[in-house]
Amino acid sequence: MAATVLIAEDEPNLVESLSFILRREGCEVSAVFDGEAVLERLRDGLPDVLVLDVMLPKRNGFDVLKAIRSDPRLTGIPVLVLTAKGQERDRKTAEQLGADAFVTKPFSNRDVVDRIKRLAGL
Amino acid sequence: MLSANVVLFTALAYVALLFVVAFFSDRRARRGWLGLVRSPIVYTLSISVYCTSWTFYGAVGSAARNGLEFATIYLGPTLVFVGWWFLLRKLVRIGRVHRASSIADLISSRYGKSMSLAVLVTVIAVIGTTPYIALQLKAVTTSFQVVASTTHTALLGIPEADLDLRTGFWVAVGMAVFTILFGTRNIDANEHHHGVVAAIALEALVKLFALIAVGLYVVFAIGGGVGEVFALPASAKVLGAEVFGPRWVALTFLSATAIVCLPRQFQITVVENADEEHLRTAAWLFPLYLFLTCLFTLPIAITGLATMPAGSNPDMYVLTLPMLHDRSALSLLVFIGGFSSATSMVIVASIALSIMVSNHIVMPIALRLAWLSRGVSGDVKSLLLVSRRISIALILSLGFVYFVFSAHSDALAKIGLIAFAGVAQFLPCLIGGLYWHRASKGGAFAGLLIGFVTWAYTLLLPSFEGGAVPASLFSDGPWGIALLRPEALFGAGGMDPLVHALFWSLSLNAGLFVLISLIKDQNPLERLQSTLFVDVFRNPADKESRFIHRSAAIDDLFVLAQRILGAEQAYLLFRDYARRQGIEEGLPRPSTEFIAQLERQFAGSIGAASARVMISQVVTGETISLGEMMRLVDETQQVIEYSQQLEQKSQQLQVTARQLREANERLRLLDAQKDDFLSQVSHEVRTPMASIRSFSEILLETRDLESEQATRFLSIIHDETLRLTRLLDEILDLSHLERGELAWSLQPLDAEAVLDRAIETCRGMAASADVQLVVGPRAGSVRVMGHEDRLNQVFINLISNAIKHNRSRAPVVTVSSAIAEGRYQVTFEDNGEGVPAEARDRIFTKFSRAWTQSRPRDAGAGLGLAISRAIARKMHGDVELLPAGRPGSGVGARFRVSLPLARGQAAPAGELERRAGE
DSSP: OOOEEEEEOSOHHHHHHHHHHHHHTTOEEEEESSHHHHHHHHTTOOOSEEEEESSOSSSOHHHHHHHHHHSTTTTTOOEEEEESSOOHHHHHHHHHHTOSEEEESSOOHHHHHHHHHHHTTO | OOOHHHHHHHHHHHHHHHHHHHHHHHHHHHTTOOTTTTOHHHHHHHHGGGSOHHHHHHHHHHHHHHGGGGGHHHHHHHHHHHHOHHHHHHHHHHHHHTTOOSHHHHHHHHTTSOHHHHHHHHHHHHHHHHHHHHHHHHHHHHHHHHHTOSSGGGGGOOOGGGOOHHHHHHHHHHHHHHHHHHHSSOSOTTSOOHHHHHHHHHHHHHHHHHHHHHHHIIIIIIISSHHHHHHSHHHHHHHHSOOOSHHHHHHHHHHHHHHHHSHHHHIIIIITOOOTTHHHHHHHHHHHHHHHHHTTHHHHHHHHHHHSOTTOOGGGHHHHHHHHTTOHHHHHHHHHHHHHHHHHHHHHHHHHHHHHHIIIIIHHHHHHSGGGGGOOTTHHHHHHHHHHHHHHHHHHHHHHHHHHHHTTSSHHHHHHHHHHHHHTTHHHHHHHHHHOTTOOHHHHHHHHHHHHHHHIIIIIGGGGBTTTBOTHHHHHOGGGOGGGOTTSGGGOOSSOHHHHHHHHHHHHHHHHHHHHHHHSOOOHHHHHHHHHHHTTTTSOGGGHHHHEEEEEOHHHHHHHHHHHHOHHHHHHHHHHHHHHTTOSSSOOOOOHHHHHHHHHHHHHHHOHHHHHHHHHHHEEEEEEOHHHHHHHHHHHHHHHHHHHHHHHHHHHHHHHHHHHHHHHHHHHHHHHHHHHHHHHHHHHHHHHHHHHHHHHHHHHHOTTOOHHHHHHHHHHHHHHHHHHHHHHHHHHHHHHHHHTOOOOOOEEEEHHHHHHHHHHHHHHHHHHTTOEEEEOOOOOSOEEEEOHHHHHHHHHHHHHHHHHTOOOSSOEEEEEEEEETTEEEEEEEEOSOOOOGGGGGGTTSTTOOTTOSSOOTTOOOSOHHHHHHHHHHHTTOEEEEOOOOOTTSSOOOEEEEEEEBOTTTTSOHHHHHHHHHO
């Protein structure tokens, strides 16, 4: 069973590396580059896991997470929050908003993959 | 009717009682049982020496003649004790600290221990007081004759011609003996006359008791009640008199002054004061005493007017009213009350005057006489005692002589107020001395002299009118000069004589006092004393030794002390001081402090001026340390200034606190910005690092990677490394720019050439991004002051920004330049989406790339605009974002760099051409 992963990240290089390692693990990967696009894409269907960057253009990651958790249709999506700021404050905000996992850049590929697989129930 | 013998016997018995009281009080005090003698009640009662026979008998007479005017005599002292007690407190404190023996001593001491001032004050006091003593003798004589008379005609009053002078003589002798016995037991004025004070207090009770007794008798036994008395027709006459005018004010003022300035009041209030706290009690108890004293004045006056035979002397109503109704015992009590009033005044006044005369007139003369320089132990002390005793006898003789010569005129009647006005001359230099630093000896002397002369001329002289003084002096003035008429000085006629005299004497006195004090500088000793007096609550007297440095042989000092204080007291004093210095056996060291203390001790006996003279006879090398003194004056000044500064400072503090709050706010903001910046930097660093780590892990872990893919991943890693490097460069660059560490030498350069080069550099980038780079209108040749490489950096940055962020389908970037508004302006315009309105405000701040949707691979870290602006500002120019074009106009973002022109550039073209032609 292939897990679907949606990557919301504005840094193209990272989208490329994440896609590469996830696909190698057999996941179906798609990507969006800003906050509004995430919610738009979710209207078409829910992924098994959402990888959400905090510093997104147009609408930041926390904002998007809040919208997801307050929408009954979307609220069950497992979310992995990705941030480059790496501050304790951000980790706490993410937890409060209901993030299922929190990863700081730069990350270990193995770690991210393991977490995503766990979130996808694999 | 009472027989003369009964009256005489009663009076003698009363005097004997006074002797006993005085004797036992003195003995108790000497054994150290001061309980009763030192009570505040005794102190207050003794202050009532203010109420003489003049008030005892005269108040009713005054009320019968002038209505409520009599009340002023009680009103003034009440005002002083209730409202001006702080003045009395300062007076008492100074008197105690400086061991002032009399008011003359205090004034002299304040003005540099001046001998001449002491003499002048003494002379005025004697001249002002002697007639007053005569008045008491007359009152006692008259009342004795009235109460002992056998006929009812005596009720009309004793005709002046029939006054029995012998009675007056024996009264004077008796008082002299009493005063000498109890008033000259010791010479130190500050060792209180406990016996005298106790006797005076007893007399105060007796006279109050007598007045209240006769008052109750008159109101309830004769009049039938308070309402009935005031219903008498005579009350209309008493109460209806018009009294509230200038004379009312003058009289109130005079009596207020008298309670402070009268020598006998000074003696009782200041010299005999045992404890400053007693003033607190006196502040309410003395006014109460005065109130009780005058409580029955009006009813007695009204009843007297209504019931006494026509032609009766109102001054004797107090006595003649009970006599009319044959109340012998009451009459006798009243007589004793009046007798008490008279004797207490005479005793205290003659003690006060004898101290002044012996200390300020006899001592100075004796000091100049050769025989005193023999220096026998105790000689000064015995001289003082003898001179005081003789002074008392002389003063009473003088009073008696005055009484004899004026007995047959009515001059005595006015003498009470005349005496008050005389001693009122002390007021300006006394008050000035207590509160005004600059008040000087010259001013005090001149003021006193002119005040005294004016008083004598305008008030004392007219009291002899018709006798020794020709009437023409008053109607025409001396030598016919109308302006100098005694009762209409300088044409000020039509005034009440008392108001007139008081006005001129005190105005001239105070005026001259202030004027000369302002003109004439004080000598060092005056300045020192003025500070010690005016700031007495801050400066204890022993500070004096800080300023006067002197030395003396201890043997000389000891001999001197023995002469003035007597052998025993001198020995005790020296032994005490030696012990305080830690010397068990032998004499103390003659330190400056000790000499100062000794001088104060002497001052208590012989007055400050004489004490100083005697001390200076044995002292060598006296210097008054001006520097120390100025420091003291400064300290005082500083305290005043300090409180003003405190107020200022608290305001300044508030301002400072507000500034600190603002600064703190700014710092907090800066701190937040710094945190923000670090967080941004962290983000900017972590993002490329994330790519680098992720791709290198892929490369490391994946064995079967296609070489094409591996190359692509490696090139991404390479790009990201470059991006990191660029980021670090930019951060460092900006930090340098912001800290202003780069000292650029701005040079004139061809800005257009720099722009050309920047455009050429960017052509490659434009081509690879498919952006059309257009050069618009140009300024031609322009020289600006700047730094070539940095200016180039700014231009490249702005052009590449326009290229990178242009999302148009057919992207065009236009660069144009011009000279406008006296500046060189370069505009960079693109046809993209422009800067979103919400981002316009912050695009020049660090790391703000908010308007980019996604970042091209080689985009900067968001520091470019901030750096460009910083550079332009270093060259005194700027980078700004121009207002957005209308939507659909094809105009995207427009940035403008403006720089000031180099000097000479602004010259008009014609000028340049003319120069070129030369």
